[in-house]
Amino acid sequence: MEILDGKTMDLVQQNIDELKKLFPEAITEGKIDFDRLRLLLGDEVETGKERYEFTWPGKSDCIRLAQQQSTGTLRPDKETSKDWDTTQNLYIEGDNLEVLRILQKSYHRKVKMIYIDPPYNTGGDFIYKDDFKDNIKHYKEMTEQSLMANPSTSGRYHSDWLNMMYPRLRLAKNLLREDGIIFISINDNEADNLKKICNEIFGEENFKGQITRATGTPTGQGTDRLVNELDYILVYSKSNLGIFSGLPFSQEDEKIYNEIDKKGRYLTRPLRKTGGEDRLEDRPSMYFAIKNPDGKDVYPVGPSGYKSRWRCSESRYHQLVEEGLIEWKKAVDNGKEKWKPYQKFYLDGRLKQPSNLWTKIEGNKKATIEVRDLLKGNIFDFPKPVELIKQCIKISSDGGIILDFFSGSSTTAHAVMQLNSEDAAQCHFIMVQLPETCGEDTDAAKAGYQNICEIGKERIRRAGEKIKEENKDKEEIENLDIGFRVFKLDTSNLKAWDPEVEELENTLKGFVDSIKEDRTPKDMLFEIMLKYGIDLTMPVDEIEISGKKAYSVGLGYLIVCLEDGLTLDVIEAIGAMKQAGQEIARVVFRDSGFDDDNVKTNAVQLLKKFGIEDFRAI
Numbered sequence: 001m002e003i004l005d006g007k008t009m010d011l012v013q014q015n016i017d018e019l020k021k022l023f024p025e026a027i028t029e030g031k032i033d034f035d036r037l038r039l040l041l042g043d044e045v046e047t048g049k050e051r052y053e054f055t056w057p058g059k060s061d062c063i064r065l066a067q068q069q070s071t072g073t074l075r076p077d078k079e080t081s082k083d084w085d086t087t088q089n090l091y092i093e094g095d096n097l098e099v100l101r102i103l104q105k106s107y108h109r110k111v112k113m114i115y116i117d118p119p120y121n122t123g124g125d126f127i128y129k130d131d132f133k134d135n136i137k138h139y140k141e142m143t144e145q146s147l148m149a150n151p152s153t154s155g156r157y158h159s160d161w162l163n164m165m166y167p168r169l170r171l172a173k174n175l176l177r178e179d180g181i182i183f184i185s186i187n188d189n190e191a192d193n194l195k196k197i198c199n200e201i202f203g204e205e206n207f208k209g210q211i212t213r214a215t216g217t218p219t220g221q222g223t224d225r226l227v228n229e230l231d232y233i234l235v236y237s238k239s240n241l242g243i244f245s246g247l248p249f250s251q252e253d254e255k256i257y258n259e260i261d262k263k264g265r266y267l268t269r270p271l272r273k274t275g276g277e278d279r280l281e282d283r284p285s286m287y288f289a290i291k292n293p294d295g296k297d298v299y300p301v302g303p304s305g306y307k308s309r310w311r312c313s314e315s316r317y318h319q320l321v322e323e324g325l326i327e328w329k330k331a332v333d334n335g336k337e338k339w340k341p342y343q344k345f346y347l348d349g350r351l352k353q354p355s356n357l358w359t360k361i362e363g364n365k366k367a368t369i370e371v372r373d374l375l376k377g378n379i380f381d382f383p384k385p386v387e388l389i390k391q392c393i394k395i396s397s398d399g400g401i402i403l404d405f406f407s408g409s410s411t412t413a414h415a416v417m418q419l420n421s422e423d424a425a426q427c428h429f430i431m432v433q434l435p436e437t438c439g440e441d442t443d444a445a446k447a448g449y450q451n452i453c454e455i456g457k458e459r460i461r462r463a464g465e466k467i468k469e470e471n472k473d474k475e476e477i478e479n480l481d482i483g484f485r486v487f488k489l490d491t492s493n494l495k496a497w498d499p500e501v502e503e504l505e506n507t508l509k510g511f512v513d514s515i516k517e518d519r520t521p522k523d524m525l526f527e528i529m530l531k532y533g534i535d536l537t538m539p540v541d542e543i544e545i546s547g548k549k550a551y552s553v554g555l556g557y558l559i560v561c562l563e564d565g566l567t568l569d570v571i572e573a574i575g576a577m578k579q580a581g582q583e584i585a586r587v588v589f590r591d592s593g594f595d596d597d598n599v600k601t602n603a604v605q606l607l608k609k610f611g612i613e614d615f616r617a618i
Helices: 011-022 034-044 059-067 096-102 135-143 157-175 188-202 314-322 364-375 386-396 411-423 452-470 501-512 521-532 568-579 597-609
Strands: 073-076 090-093 111-116 176-186 207-219 228-237 259-261 264-270 326-333 336-346 400-404 427-433 485-490 540-545 548-553 558-561 586-589 614-617
Touching (some): 011 059, 059 157, 073 096, 073 521, 111 157, 157 188, 176 188, 207 364, 386 411, 411 427, 427 452, 521 548, 521 558, 597 614
Parallel strands (some): 111 176, 111 400, 400 427
Antiparallel strands (some): 073 485, 259 264, 264 336, 326 336
16 A cells, blocks of 8 residues: 655656656656757757856755745635635635645646736835745744845845745746736836746746736835836736737727627728738738729729738638628828728627736725725735736636735735626636734734734625625626635644654654644645645545545545544445445545554455555555
């Protein structure tokens, strides 16, 4: 019986495996032959001493940090959750670097869209100080300390910020689907550096644009630099499969559709190409004669008489004619009345292509007021507008998982629920937030909030109920998912996966009972799910098997029994469940749960007999 591995996904081994698939010729006795790989890649390998690259002190450590495995886990907190049994949403408390590592198996290539609003590097913001040796222990110590700043006078001012961002973005990329897109809010201080590391991580070819947004809150004083009224959002896709959806037209947008016929409202544009690349030599295949209403040939001619071109090929032109999308109008040209062709564009069903200038989104002041009204006080500073996140989701996702690992007051969760209520979208959120302590003198602390996570969870609760109330007459609004399962980052539940190095002898003696004394079977269950790579929102049923308590995950896909005194009767009962039609694929027991080694050995053979090949012990 195989012992379940307690580590997160090995990203280095995964990269090696991918390389072996792409270049099997470069493998010699199971190892990568870099000389042969260089030969296969030809001129695409840079061998010169001088080359273009972006680097800073600590970058090599960042790469290693992103590849480091973890034995940490996420412990369920049903008490502070909402609609635990039915929700598909997650709220995770913990250092996002460690959480991103832990999510690698369960959410690898499953996230459709990521939005993050990381700490801006303004000299007074909190900077995550990561630790190579034991990041979870460091995280626990860090949350009990006062927040640290990154003063602009520091010699590592930019480096410290980049060291915080780089490994998190590398891990985030692994979670994106192939058609996934990431949006990153940033200001002037690090926009340039952020784009450089994103070009390296996501690929320069996957840069989708930089959105400029009017914040409505001018910042900066004095005359040494311009007052800032803008924020930016860098947008990257995982691959060339990441595409944008169009946006609905506003009433202002619709005004230009000022003509109407029996098919509806439309506008026309000259069939002749205008602007750049409008000459025959630019697209020779788009220079051809078409018949005007008088039966005469018409060619595309530019304003000064040069040979121009149409907007489409000849075959496409005839298709437009058949579809009734060509309209001829008489216009005066050089004192003479002439027929000119136009293409018709109907309003019905048309969407607007997203641009990189967002000026009509509500500003930060309105967002602050909205959160203040919802939470009844000045509880959280500088939240992002809900409409901003909604628009990011609208253009990048028609459903799926939305991740925010700097979730703050949970604006992204609010936006997901709001959008689901409006468009019946099928989005689910994962919020990740470090439980930063609220200062004693803050309004948040005075209102009873101990940390930012408590603020975020309460906002989701209140926002969800408000959305339901405002849409109570809408069909199926009662099915809107406004719940969330809460999980908290912690060390492993198993002593074997998380030994106390300083007290190794006592730890080894305690392995007779491998699960830590302060942990529950539910804690262990979700750690097993994470190690197997199972979604944390998968349905879990508590069942009884031959008198022993067990858990059925995903309608029987995984059976977990952590009880002592296991006999072959339990194994026979699991086999009977399999024969009765349950799709049992995996079974996990407690290694010390069997009465003796003979029972364990016979259990292995019995499970194989019933067609269950994947069974492990902890």
